[in-house]
Amino acid sequence: MSNLAAGAAPGKVILFGEHAVVYGRPAVAAALEHGLGASAEPDDEGPTLRIPGWGKSGMVVRLAAPNKAFDAIARAYAAALDAAELGRPPVCLTLDGELPLGVGLGSSAAFAVAILRALADFRGRPFSPAELLEAAATVETVFHGTPSGLDHTVVADGGCLRFQKDAEPAFTPVKLPAPVPLVVAWTLRQGSTRDVVAGLRARRDAHPAAYDRLFDLMAQTAEAGIAALEAGDHAALGALFDINHGLLNACGVSNLENERMVRVARDAGALGAKLTGAGMGGAVIAVVPERPARVVGALRDAGFSAFATRVG
Amino acid sequence: MSGSRIPGFYRLDVPARHAELKQRFGLSDDEVAVLADGGTLCCDRADKMVENCVGVFGLPIGLGLNFLINGRDYAVPMVVEEPSIIAAVSNMARLVRPFGGFTADADESVMISQVQIVGAPDPDAAVKALNAARPRILARANAEHPRMAARGGGARDIEVRRFDDPYPMLVLHLLVDCKDAMGANAVNAMAEGVAPLVEELTGGRVYLRILSNLADRRCARAALKVPVSALEGNGFAGEDVAEGIVQAYRFAAVDPYRAATHNKGIMNGIDAVAIATGNDWRGIEAGAHAFAARDGHYGSLTEWWEEDGHLHGRIELPLAVATVGGSTRVHPAIAVLRKVLGVDDARELAMVMAAVGLAQNMGALRALATEGIQRGHMSLHARQLALAAGAEGKQVDEVARRLVREGEIKEAAARRVLAELQDR
Numbered sequence: 001m002s003n004l005a006a007g008a009a010p011g012k013v014i015l016f017g018e019h020a021v022v023y024g025r026p027a028v029a030a031a032l033e034h035g036l037g038a039s040a041e042p043d044d045e046g047p048t049l050r051i052p053g054w055g056k057s058g059m060v061v062r063l064a065a066p067n068k069a070f071d072a073i074a075r076a077y078a079a080a081l082d083a084a085e086l087g088r089p090p091v092c093l094t095l096d097g098e099l100p101l102g103v104g105l106g107s108s109a110a111f112a113v114a115i116l117r118a119l120a121d122f123r124g125r126p127f128s129p130a131e132l133l134e135a136a137a138t139v140e141t142v143f144h145g146t147p148s149g150l151d152h153t154v155v156a157d158g159g160c161l162r163f164q165k166d167a168e169p170a171f172t173p174v175k176l177p178a179p180v181p182l183v184v185a186w187t188l189r190q191g192s193t194r195d196v197v198a199g200l201r202a203r204r205d206a207h208p209a210a211y212d213r214l215f216d217l218m219a220q221t222a223e224a225g226i227a228a229l230e231a232g233d234h235a236a237l238g239a240l241f242d243i244n245h246g247l248l249n250a251c252g253v254s255n256l257e258n259e260r261m262v263r264v265a266r267d268a269g270a271l272g273a274k275l276t277g278a279g280m281g282g283a284v285i286a287v288v289p290e291r292p293a294r295v296v297g298a299l300r301d302a303g304f305s306a307f308a309t310r311v312g
Numbered sequence: 313m314s315g316s317r318i319p320g321f322y323r324l325d326v327p328a329r330h331a332e333l334k335q336r337f338g339l340s341d342d343e344v345a346v347l348a349d350g351g352t353l354c355c356d357r358a359d360k361m362v363e364n365c366v367g368v369f370g371l372p373i374g375l376g377l378n379f380l381i382n383g384r385d386y387a388v389p390m391v392v393e394e395p396s397i398i399a400a401v402s403n404m405a406r407l408v409r410p411f412g413g414f415t416a417d418a419d420e421s422v423m424i425s426q427v428q429i430v431g432a433p434d435p436d437a438a439v440k441a442l443n444a445a446r447p448r449i450l451a452r453a454n455a456e457h458p459r460m461a462a463r464g465g466g467a468r469d470i471e472v473r474r475f476d477d478p479y480p481m482l483v484l485h486l487l488v489d490c491k492d493a494m495g496a497n498a499v500n501a502m503a504e505g506v507a508p509l510v511e512e513l514t515g516g517r518v519y520l521r522i523l524s525n526l527a528d529r530r531c532a533r534a535a536l537k538v539p540v541s542a543l544e545g546n547g548f549a550g551e552d553v554a555e556g557i558v559q560a561y562r563f564a565a566v567d568p569y570r571a572a573t574h575n576k577g578i579m580n581g582i583d584a585v586a587i588a589t590g591n592d593w594r595g596i597e598a599g600a601h602a603f604a605a606r607d608g609h610y611g612s613l614t615e616w617w618e619e620d621g622h623l624h625g626r627i628e629l630p631l632a633v634a635t636v637g638g639s640t641r642v643h644p645a646i647a648v649l650r651k652v653l654g655v656d657d658a659r660e661l662a663m664v665m666a667a668v669g670l671a672q673n674m675g676a677l678r679a680l681a682t683e684g685i686q687r688g689h690m691s692l693h694a695r696q697l698a699l700a701a702g703a704e705g706k707q708v709d710e711v712a713r714r715l716v717r718e719g720e721i722k723e724a725a726a727r728r729v730l731a732e733l734q735d736r
Contacts, residue, residue: 004450006466006489008458034505037454037461039447039468052448094447097455098505114454117461126464158462 007118010035011099012106012154013184013276013285013311015229016222016244019200019251021150021163023212025219028174028226029150030160030311032184035110036097038118043092049077049115050094054101063088076142077115083135084119084127093118100305103186104193104277109151112139132156160312162226177232179310183270183288185261185299186306191280196253203252211251218247229312238272238287245274253279261304262286268298315654316377316385317409322399329375333652337387343648347373353643361642373588373645374398375652376581378405380413381534381667388668389649390584397580400675401668407543408536414670415535416663420489421465422529423632425453425499425522427484427507432516435474438482441513442472449506449513453486456505457498465489467502484510487529492658494592494634499523525598527630528606532662534670535626543623548682554623556681557674561616568610574673575604575613578627581672585665589653590646591633599630614673627670631662687716694721701726707733 010031017027045062051073052058061070063078081088093115101107113136120126127135136152150163153171160174204211221244228236245262248254254262258275261284265273270286277283288295292308299306315336321329330344346352352368359365376388376398390398408414432438442449446469453467460466471485486506488499503521511518543553564574579597586593604613614627635650635658655661691712698711700723707730714729715721 003468003487004447006450006454006461006468008454008461008466010458031458033501034456035458037451037456037458037467039450039454041447050447052445092447094451096448096451096509098452099455110458114458114461121461121464121466156462158459 005040005118005121006038007040007114007116007121008035008037008097009110009113009117009155010106010158011110012151013182013283014104014150015160015180015276015285015311016225016240017163017218018275018277018279019197019248019253020215020218020222021148021165022197022200023204023215024164024166025215026162026164026167026222027150028160028162028222028229029154030174030176030180031154031158032099032105032311033179033309034097035099035155036095036107036114038093038095038114040091040093040118040122042090044090045092046090047077047081047088048092049073050092051096052094053096053098072142076112076139079139079142080112080115080119080135083116083138084123086119086123089122091119091122098307100186100188100283103188103190103282105184105186105283106151106155108140108143109136109155111143112136112152113155115139129156160229162222174226174229174312176229176312179312180229180237181234181287181289181292181308181310183265183286183292183295183299183306183308184276184283185265185286185304186283187257187261187281187304189257190282191255191278193278196278196280200251200253214247214250218244221247234271234287234289238270241272241274241285241287242266248275248279255280257281257304258284260302261299264298264302264304265295268295270295316379316387317406318377318387321375321377322402337652337654339648339651343651346644346648352645371587373649375402376405376585376668376671377402378409379664379667379671380405380409381416381664382414386654386664387652388585388664389588389652390581390668391587392580392584394580397584397672400679401581401671404671404674404678405667408538408671408674411536411538411542413536414667416533416667418532418631418659418662418666419530421491421493421495421632421658422468423488423490423495423499423527424524424529425486425488425503426520426524427486427503427510427518428520429482429484429510429514429516429518430480432482432514434515435480435482438514438516439472439474442470442482442484442510445509445513446470449484449486449509452506452509453488453502457501460488460490460493460495460498463491463493465491465493465495482514482516485524490634490658492635493637494595494632496523496592525595525630525632526602527599527632528603530630530632530662531603531628532631532659532666533626533628534663534666535624536670536674537622537624540618540621540623543678546682548685552685553678553681554618556685557623557625557677558616558618560677560681561612561614564612565615566611571604571611574676575601577676578613578629578669578673581668582629582631582665585668586633588646588649589633589635589661590642591661595632596630599632603628603630614670616674616677625670625674627666627673629666629669631665633661633665634658635661690716690721694726697721697723697726698730701730703730703733 021027265286273286507518544550583593694712694715
């Protein structure tokens with residue numbers, strides 16, 4: 001048998017500054033250890049994308065035979081082929097990975113970057129870092145309209161980055177002495193990001209002074225968080241997670257499920273925990289340098305999905 | 313003058329050698345200090361590397377010189393406590409240098425990660441299911457360590473192996489291109505990551521998930537060719553030396569007792585470079601010896617033969633070595649030695665190590681062969697002296713043996729020994 005082309009990209013978590021980032025404050029995000037992977041092999045039936053683990057019995061998307069149910073995936077795949085300047089080649093991509101979808105862990109950015117890397121490997125010419133980011137933005141647009149760039153930049157970089165939208169440069173690397181041990185928990189019950197962002201916008205417009213002070217505190221927490229990350233200080237990082245979570249709660253983006261996940265994680269020994277991403281459900285992250293299995297177990301016992309990982 | 317041909321280097325004192333390093337390899341005073349006394353690994357760092365740390369152990373660092381490999385010059389850092397190894401490889405590299413030096417090549421950096429599957433209810437069906445799911449298994453493996461694919465590597469193929477009696481099991485191999493990393497962490501993470509999928513596909517239970525040190529998809533090869541006449545020296549004819557080397561190789565090829573020693577010598581050179589570049593020499597050793605027994609018969613890692621008036625030598629062995637990643641950063645001297653060696657990537661490092669192994673083997677076989685020839689010559693000469701002294705029949709061999717043993721192959725000694733024998 002011949003070798004298959006390969007591509008992959010990690011998932012991501014926002015460590016500090018979600019929501020505040022919309023209002024010009026800094027955010028910090030880091031890549032997960034695992035994500036989505038792809039392999040590519042020749043296929044006479046033209047461009048095909050197989051995702052055996054998604055949907056009830058797996059997805060097979062053939063660009064030559066459109067299927068309305070998988071329309072967004074097909075359009076994203078077509079955008080990736082165009083970005084790779086491959087036309088409509090006889091190639092089958094297979095995508096797999098245990099990254100939960102649609103809970104703010106960067107699955108759509110990982111999807112974009114993984115298939116782009118596999119296509120680049122298939123054509124025998126890698127993207128430059130700049131080309132990859134541009135191509136990933138094009139593919140992600142199919143899912144998200146106008147992505148901020150945070151997700152696919154972190155996912156393509158694979159490390160830990162500070163982001164501030166009007167800063168120059170917008171992205172700066174955060175140097176970690178070692179990967180940070182986290183437990184990630186999530187629930188599939190999640191509000192739409194668009195609605196959560198719009199709701200916060202309305203509340204902030206009604207009470208700008210109060211919300212701007214919350215966002216400033218989130219910015220301060222993020223900067224302190226960067227210092228804790230660079231020092232490898234897990235205790236400080238945990239305390240700052242707790243502060244950031246309280247501020248997000250004050251902004252009204254944490255629901256009962258987020259609160260329960262945070263509480264269960266802390267009670268089981270996490271040094272600190274916060275929601276990550278849009279909130280109103282979705283995912284929570286906790287700093288757990290020791291005995292992560294206990295925290296993962298407690299979260300699962302409470303009815304949530306969870307895994308231990310290291311980020312950055 | 314090229315970087316690796318430094319005439320008279322062995323005659324310099326250590327400070328003068330440091331001056332050469334600064335001049336030829338652009339090392340700074342600080343970098344040289346890292347190599348000198350006291351610049352080694354500190355206890356603080358060592359304590360983070362191993363458990364119950366109580367100190368740091370030093371070893372000599374030397375340079376293997378004169379290496380010309382694929383037309384490029386290398387001064388090869390070697391860390392080893394045994395004398396003569398560095399001299400031997402440098403001498404052989406100098407001997408082959410006028411004839412083009414070494415040619416070498418290396419495979420892509422493909423590591424094998426193994427997944428052990430026990431208790432699959434229908435092994436035939438399980439093998440089929442694994443092969444049919446090849447693209448998905450590879451996609452899952454890549455998902456588990458995205459950095460590898462980000463660097464242009466990744467899981468590229470699978471193999472399914474079936475064992476029956478006495479212990480039935482299936483073994484899935486992931487073949488992972490690790491680029492310039494050794495890849496141990498990555499391929500272990502991939503094997504762990506595919507395990508749930510593999511259990512689902514086979515209905516069996518996964519036990520071990522770990523890399524194989526028999527990295528036979530990641531071999532390096534080196535070869536050389538010298539005119540037989542170039543082997544002449546120290547009173548030995550080139551033909552005799554070449555014949556001696558070939559006979560020594562044949563001994564190792566047929567006899568594992570000899571092959572073990574033969575290959576040990578090769579690893580004297582290769583391990584020394586592995587240590588100097590921060591690579592796992594135990595893993596390389598394990599891979600080399602398993603590879604030497606790949607046909608079910610433990611033999612030589614090298615081959616030597618004569619053809620068209622030339623002595624030809626070649627070596628092939630797995631060399632899972634890295635130029636990036638954790639292992640290459642453990643010791644402060646490694647970065648400095650890498651600067652001296654000047655390889656661009658892991659495959660180039662593997663080629664250099666293969667050439668060093670071949671040079672070491674040539675040096676060892678040449679010494680053993682000429683020693684054998686010398687002993688042969690001595691015996692012949694001693695017999696002639698014994699005859700000249702008047703020995704007859706069994707006395708000839710007895711006198712010759714005594715002369716060789718006493719190391720005094722002279723007419724007077726022959727007469728004395730014969731007289732002693734006749735007095736008895």
